[in-house]
Amino acid sequence: FWLKPSQLGSLVSAKGVKTRTGTMEVGMQSAVPPSMDTCKGAFNAIGRLFQACSTGWPLEAESCADHEMHLRRGTFASEVDGIGKQEPMVPKLALEDLADGPYFNIVLYLGVRDLARTDVACRLTRDLNRAHGGPWWAMGCRAFVGLELDNDNVFDPSDDLAVAERHSGTVGAVRKALRVDWKSRYVRFAAEVMMFRTPFSGPEITVVQQADEIAYYCSKLRTDLLDDRSGPGVYLEVEVLANPDNVSLAVVDFEAGGCSSVTFSPDTGAVIRERKIREAPRKVEGTYIQPLSTLTNGQGFEGSMGLYLQGGRLAFFRRHVQRGAEGEPPQVGAWECTGFVTDLSWAEGRRLTPCLAFRDIGAYHLRNTLVGTEPPVSLPDAEMSFKESQWRSLDWDAGEQDAEDMDV
Numbered sequence: 001f002w003l004k005p006s007q008l009g010s011l012v013s014a015k016g017v018k019t020r021t022g023t024m025e026v027g028m029q030s031a032v033p034p035s036m037d038t039c040k041g042a043f044n045a046i047g048r049l050f051q052a053c054s055t056g057w058p059l060e061a062e063s064c065a066d067h068e069m070h071l072r073r074g075t076f077a078s079e080v081d082g083i084g085k086q087e088p089m090v091p092k093l094a095l096e097d098l099a100d101g102p103y104f105n106i107v108l109y110l111g112v113r114d115l116a117r118t119d120v121a122c123r124l125t126r127d128l129n130r131a132h133g134g135p136w137w138a139m140g141c142r143a144f145v146g147l148e149l150d151n152d153n154v155f156d157p158s159d160d161l162a163v164a165e166r167h168s169g170t171v172g173a174v175r176k177a178l179r180v181d182w183k184s185r186y187v188r189f190a191a192e193v194m195m196f197r198t199p200f201s202g203p204e205i206t207v208v209q210q211a212d213e214i215a216y217y218c219s220k221l222r223t224d225l226l227d228d229r230s231g232p233g234v235y236l237e238v239e240v241l242a243n244p245d246n247v248s249l250a251v252v253d254f255e256a257g258g259c260s261s262v263t264f265s266p267d268t269g270a271v272i273r274e275r276k277i278r279e280a281p282r283k284v285e286g287t288y289i290q291p292l293s294t295l296t297n298g299q300g301f302e303g304s305m306g307l308y309l310q311g312g313r314l315a316f317f318r319r320h321v322q323r324g325a326e327g328e329p330p331q332v333g334a335w336e337c338t339g340f341v342t343d344l345s346w347a348e349g350r351r352l353t354p355c356l357a358f359r360d361i362g363a364y365h366l367r368n369t370l371v372g373t374e375p376p377v378s379l380p381d382a383e384m385s386f387k388e389s390q391w392r393s394l395d396w397d398a399g400e401q402d403a404e405d406m407d408v
Contacts, residue, residue: 146222146226148351242302292336
């Protein structure tokens, strides 16, 4: 809607705004405009914005005191048209008069790129967009729900207080107003939720120098904010472009002092739950289930794999890409899903850290491609896709393994 005033003025008529599908009524037929509290809906708001951008308040014809009086009464002075006939003067709006309500109704329909363009239009739109409750705040609350950055908090820290109130029963606690540049916070979250911790940096991994290496994300999943079965979820997706050995996608509960994990192996299609019982000699208790078939027959998996946490349940996804012969394009398979294979009863605390687990060193190439709220394919609305009775035991004791090796 950032057109020249002359262009905007031609769009707005006494009856409405012309669109490709007809005429949009914007409530401008009366000489007196509707008050702010009766301007409801995006269509009326867009019409008022068009009028504001194409005209502006004519304050030079009267004093500010007279102008405020007319606003309170809902009446405006009349003008003489030169031939003795009096015509009511049509009031004209400025862009800042739409700041309380209609402006926010409009910009909530914009995407990230278009919203950023309104930031550079003028200082007023920039300040409105970055304010608490503005479009950058609203967009971040939707995009990063349930995500927490390292050495920081969730996108809107007041969500922590809301959870505390819900669990303690003290609803209505006084909350301190936040002075936050929500656009800068959105930009930071958008970048850092895609990154890995040291020794890796950025959203890509191209080489692994140690066997059994773990690449942790710079963000954590807040299970207490993702426990509503009817609420939103978090979906993470990784693209595997080169895999000389083996790589898996996992979540761990180490942040709260736990020692458990759930791991998805995209090549075998298996999901493994493990809990470390003893560090030295290492002893691990675990169970596993194989909801998807084996794909690669010993070759490293290439394609995409994803993790989805919603309503206190975990599901995993994969899409296999098989390289073609020389000169032929690769064959991209369909998305496959394990379903909701497990709940979070195995985890301690309220934070889970996603990570990638590498079995051996090599020249890998993986990159984070998506952190969102929706998986690539829908899941059935079922209590659980697999029952606990379908999980099989998988225990491992390093001491017993060493004894067996010595016997051999």
